[in-house]
Amino acid sequence: MKEVQNDWPAGIKKTRQRESVLLVLEHAEKPLSATDICSEIEKNGESAWLSTVYRILELFVKKGVVVKISVLNSDTAVYELNRFQHKHYAVCLSCRKIVAMDNCPMERFIPKIQDADFHVLGHNLELYGYCGNCDPK
Amino acid sequence: MKEVQNDWPAGIKKTRQRESVLLVLEHAEKPLSATDICSEIEKNGESAWLSTVYRILELFVKKGVVVKISVLNSDTAVYELNRFQHKHYAVCLSCRKIVAMDNCPMERFIPKIQDADFHVLGHNLELYGYCGNCDPK
DNA sequence: ATTACTGCAAAGCATTTGCAGACTG
DNA sequence: CAGTCTGCAAATGCTTTGCAGTAAT
Numbered sequence: 146m147k148e149v150q151n152d153w154p155a156g157i158k159k160t161r162q163r164e165s166v167l168l169v170l171e172h173a174e175k176p177l178s179a180t181d182i183c184s185e186i187e188k189n190g191e192s193a194w195l196s197t198v199y200r201i202l203e204l205f206v207k208k209g210v211v212v213k214i215s216v217l218n219s220d221t222a223v224y225e226l227n228r229f230q231h232k233h234y235a236v237c238l239s240c241r242k243i244v245a246m247d248n249c250p251m252e253r254f255i256p257k258i259q260d261a262d263f264h265v266l267g268h269n270l271e272l273y274g275y276c277g278n279c280d281p282k
Numbered sequence: 283m284k285e286v287q288n289d290w291p292a293g294i295k296k297t298r299q300r301e302s303v304l305l306v307l308e309h310a311e312k313p314l315s316a317t318d319i320c321s322e323i324e325k326n327g328e329s330a331w332l333s334t335v336y337r338i339l340e341l342f343v344k345k346g347v348v349v350k351i352s353v354l355n356s357d358t359a360v361y362e363l364n365r366f367q368h369k370h371y372a373v374c375l376s377c378r379k380i381v382a383m384d385n386c387p388m389e390r391f392i393p394k395i396q397d398a399d400f401h402v403l404g405h406n407l408e409l410y411g412y413c414g415n416c417d418p419k
Numbered sequence: 420a421t422t423a424c425t426g427c428a429a430a431g432c433a434t435t436t437g438c439a440g441a442c443t444g
Numbered sequence: 445c446a447g448t449c450t451g452c453a454a455a456t457g458c459t460t461t462g463c464a465g466t467a468a469t
Contacts, residue, residue, distance in 0.1 A: 158468070160424065179459080194426050199459060201424095217352050217406055220434080220458060235400045244400055263372045263381055266411035269354050274403035295443065297449065316433080331451050336434060338449095357433060357459085424467070435456070442449070 154210045162193040166201045167210075176214050176223035176234075176243055216243065217271055233269075237276040244276060291347045299330040303338045304347075313351050313360035313371075313380055353380065354408055372409040379413050 153159055154167075169177070169185040177185070179198045186193050193201075202224050205211035212227045216236050223243065235244045249270070274280075290296055291304075306314070306322040314322070316335045323330050330338075339361050342348035349364045353373050360380065372381045386407070411417075 158423070160468070162425070192426095195458095196427080196460075197425050203460095213355075215352075215354050220357070222458085235402065237400075262414040263374075263409070264411045264413075264417045265372065265409045268410065269408045271406045271408075272400070272402045273405065274401045276401075277399040280401045295448070297443070299450070329451095332433095333435075333452080334450055340435095359433085420469100422468090424465105426465085427463095429461085431460070432458090433456105434458105436454085438452095440449105440451085443447090444445105 154205075154208060157204065157208055157210070161191070162197055163201050163204075165189065165191045165193055166198060166205070170211065170224065170226045173225060176225040178221045178223050180221075182224070214243070217273070233271065235272040235274065235276075237274070237279055240276065240279050242276050242279075246272065291342075291345060294341065294345055294347070298328070299334055300338050300341075302326065302328045302330055303335060303342070307348065307361065307363045310362060313362040315358045315360050317358075319361070351380070354410070370407040370409065372411065372413075374411070374413040374416055377413065377416050379416075381413060383409065 165186045206213050214223050233246045302323045343350050351360050370383045
């Protein structure tokens with residue numbers, strides 16, 4: 146079992162459950178829901194109550210360690226490690242897979258969007274369509 | 283009381299509750315939640331059960347009469363009449379006001395985003411920041 | 420030892436569903 | 445009249461909260 150002893154995020158008390166959550170997120174290959182994270186923790190032979198996982202995620206988000214992603218037309222939030230890149234996601238309409246898009250087409254546009262009535266601080270762009278497996282064409 | 287007798291959307295059976303919902307949306311100056319719509323209906327001296335409003339909204343969305351908007355970090359969906367314009371919304375971080383942005387900076391970019399692994403059909407862009415009233419600067 | 424964290428149970432909230440009676444065309 | 449729609453109640457699913465015991469520094 147891999148460890149997360151090193152590079153533990155500053156300002157966060159280390160507990161067994163928090164280590165479990167971080168470990169799962171470090172090895173996740175896609176954003177996970179709180180429930181997913183719970184299951185993964187159990188697969189690793191550990192345990193953490195769902196409400197605890199929510200509390201840990203909330204803390205991690207506040208500390209900037211984790212990013213919370215809300216997908217349109219889904220009532221389940223997913224989380225992933227904050228890799229400090231500006232990212233956007235594409236959601237497959239068929240299998241609901243979430244694909245990260247590394248480059249942001251908005252970046253150079255934001256200045257133009259500034260409006261007398263609204264001070265834009267950030268944005269969230271979500272694409273939808275079909276992933277390679279599901280594309281009907 | 284204003285009427286919605288004229289231009290009733292095709293293919294939708296007219297009922298008292300559906301007229302109430304449409305009337306409210308026609309006079310709304312911002313996107314409304316199902317609960318908001320219920321309250322407005324009551325203010326108009328009519329009534330409609332919340333679950334009925336949800337069913338009506340679902341129908342209207344399916345028929346293209348209404349657009350459903352999900353805002354990040356809010357667990358409440360809001361609805362507005364489909365005015366057949368491509369729109370994006372800016373959400374105020376302070377007062378949660380939703381401001382519509384009429385022009386879409388993405389339009390000419392979508393073709394470039396197409397990816398071998400993902401066939402993009404549409405997008406949803408949400409801006410956040412502060413509205414005129416709340417901007418701390 | 421003190422303070423923060425977790426397990427657990429229960430509550431909250433938006434939304435959905437089942438069903439019988441009411442309404443529409 | 446036949447089929448659809450609505451009121452109502454209850455369920456659902458995600459997320460949050462309260463509290464008492466447990467663990468971390």
